[in-house]
Amino acid sequence: MDDRHEQSGAILRTKRIGLHTQREPIVVMRSDCPVCRSEGLAPRSQVLLKADGREVAAILFQGADELLAPNEIGLSEAAWELLGGIEHERVRISHLPPVESMGSVRGRIFGGSLGQTDLARIVEDVVAGRYSDVQLSAFITAGTAVPFDDEETFALTAAMAGAGDRLDWEFDVIDKHSVGGLPGNRTTPIVVAIAAAAGLRIPKTSSRAITSPAGTADAMETVTKVDLDLDTIRKVVEAEGGCLAWGGALRLSPADDIFIGVERQLDIDPEGQLIASVLSKKIAAGAKRLVLDIPVGPTAKVRSQAAGHDLAKRMTGIAARFGVAAHCLLSDGRQPVGRSVGPALEMMDVLAVLRGESDAPADLRDRALTLAAAVLELGGAVGRGRGNERARQLLDDGSALRRFESICRAQGGFREPKVARLHRIVTASGSGTVQAVDNRKIARLAKFAGAPDSPSAGLRLHARLGDSVNRGDPLFTLHAETAAELNYALDYAASAGDAITLSK
Template structure:
């Protein structure tokens, strides 16, 4: 078994081949793993390279005796590489031999590891070097440069080193190329299934790499020149029959991911790079990082170069200590992971809500108003994760939302806006990796979220963004002060990315509108767009507020008051409803999904005044009814805070598409309706309020 590699170095005269070999040996020789072979040449000593001179008769006799591994003839001279090279290769030493491009040997079955090293340089540099050497005339040099060069064999390993720079840099390239190929290992699939933990295995006595060092920190990267690379954790095994010393074993999952056969030669390197690890350690130690630093770390994290433990340590420190400037750095680094969409417009608007408020579907009203006013608003929204409905779920009750980039581009250019699902469009591999670690550990940071949100807005091509930040006991933000501070960070980070961002704290103490669930929320939206007399006032007011804030970005509006008048005119005139129909048609409209046919009314258990409506508990009832997967399921509120009811009056109606789901929802609503009634009952001086009247609008500040 030969664990050493024979490097056969070729290149034209003047390319600097001899210099690179001799200077490279100064760096490689001390390791004891590399030797330079002296060629036998029928040329006297002292002329040209350091060779072993022999005459023609002796050379012929050596050929006859089989004392050459390889020999050839060129320029009237005979050249030979001694057979003793095989002893070096068997001993694990790498042999560097000066060869000839026109006489590349066929050593299949004789040498296990054979690499051609091609040294090249631009013709102008070769010309200059040949002239400085002074051995040939200018005409001879031009003839040499004009020679046709045959391509190297495609079935052999070839590495090219370009010698077109300072000597020390060229030597570094040469040494790196040799060391990379000398450390290659034969691939072997081992009968081990490692599931999520991608595993590789090396023998402790591996002669080609420092197995103990590779198994130390981080993961290793296994690279095959033809198919790419995979990363894996590394375990060491004692000398055994499972692996040869020059093999690397891969678990089933890693072997299949790499996609090459047993016996292929692969390179192994520790990952991440020392410079990347240094950056990570700086952050863990509490230092502040720049955008370039975060870009390096994010790239290595996404590529799986760090084990989960180190990634978690970095994220814990970053999430806990992110200030405004670093939030900008994180956002900028994230922006570099994808190209920005160019809409060809100086103003592309968007909105984002921190969410969590049941029934707050203002996007389906805001986008049509803004698009009807002539601004571009390519809006992407999420489906519900833990709530009864998300903006995308409601829009899906009207039309197709699973759009490709090409679909979004077409719809926005045709209509001025869209409301598409962000799962296909704003997917971030970085977020997948980060969430897989942070969610089980309950790691969260509003500042980190700001960087994530705004980087996605930037890559989507947005120039102006409004942020809705509801605060309240059940919202993500608990207090007005917390919302105001986060709004300041949104605006600061947005400015750092070159965007105009306005953030607004909004009262998130109650549900918005009457319906909770996709079809019911769509019904409320349509009532607002149709200017129906029973349209939810709170939903209408909040939508007009944010629509007017977006319109005020336009220089056509001198003030927010003017923008508000424009928004109301578009809504009242029916242009907003027409624009939503146009957008839905462009995305792929279908018949609107109606509230579920199976219903049950939950009545007031006694007389009283409604003090509070726990929208989050009501949303839980809607989920039991089947929402959001069943678009027809949900809860239709009949009362709001301040309404007076008598025993038996309807509090809300549950809708579902199936009887079984309806019964589950009723069971959840029976012990606790989620609606708090005053203990003192109805005040005699009060006239009961029509339960169909919309509850008061939340305060928008």
């Protein structure tokens, strides 16, 4: 269809109907709307909206007639925002022309491979919202069933990194990342504090929780402001050497969030996508050096040492092609890190480590030191083999704590994390030694209790691998803000069985 044809289509005025649909733009036209008939539009048609130079692809539903005047089209929140967040007197509605890059996705489904140009066009269309969820799912599944090879993964990474904003720094910056899947693994604030205290530049942007009970941004938000614009991030990093900000406002690799949303619905995390996801964000953020934490355990994202080594090798190789020196560390992913799960509770663990409190969780401290050591060495703050000693020194002499506090002040001030209103201890129904902790069930418990939307919700673990437990001993304490959420978590604890497995 050429422009002339696209210029046909009907004119309506927009109405924001306050429909929250997550990411997907949805528009609603009245069931008796003559435009649907004349345009040949039916429920679930993909339509193109044009107003004042903006274009939005959306899914059409019909109905909600009570909400709409005959000449109005209702916009979901996502559609409203993509059209500029204002009312439009005139919006042009027509069939969405077929997305051309879906042709190469179809080719990939039927056995072809995707080149750099193909992937650049696909990612561009994805970011522009031209792919429906069904099409996104097909793209991701095709690249999993016949896995993306190294060339495709490289090209996908480049396309994703190139499709959003990019940060440039006048100095060398280093970054760290965990591939995730491990509740409580909140090493980032400690690593950033140590690295900045050692004189490195570490502009860390983190995500909020996607499927987990807490992301680093959620945890940091319990003590400071994390929703920073680019200028503020620059100022904080120039003054303090590091920041701990939410990356979501920056549009670094915006395709990533879209792909992740679909992967979550499928409950898959294919390796090629994982590599492109991590590296595209870091490349767009301007990192030249990168320390990667890969937790390995039966209920972590990476299940075996062999899989961890393979992932590390591919990740390092592809990073190198972008001029990024990546160093991967495989870590113990058999149980949650620290003693807590949930934004505020995890932050309390972090503060305990930074403050050198006597009951600070040793495993969190050790993991953070190991990662910080790698950051210091890769960043050139110390020679090889000297990282651990220097990291320990900066933590133990209070330098890291002071740097953490001044980063928080630069971001908008420091406050202590809040404690939840309601607590309930869950006890062991038998005796034995703790043989396994199910990361996924622990995460679900914290989510049922309200994390991350209630920042103080979550749970505190009292038993760890190898501990001896007697019947009636506390296994964990649930923290919640409302009785309904507490009961929901207790219900799940009673029915889901063994989040913590004891030997007989």
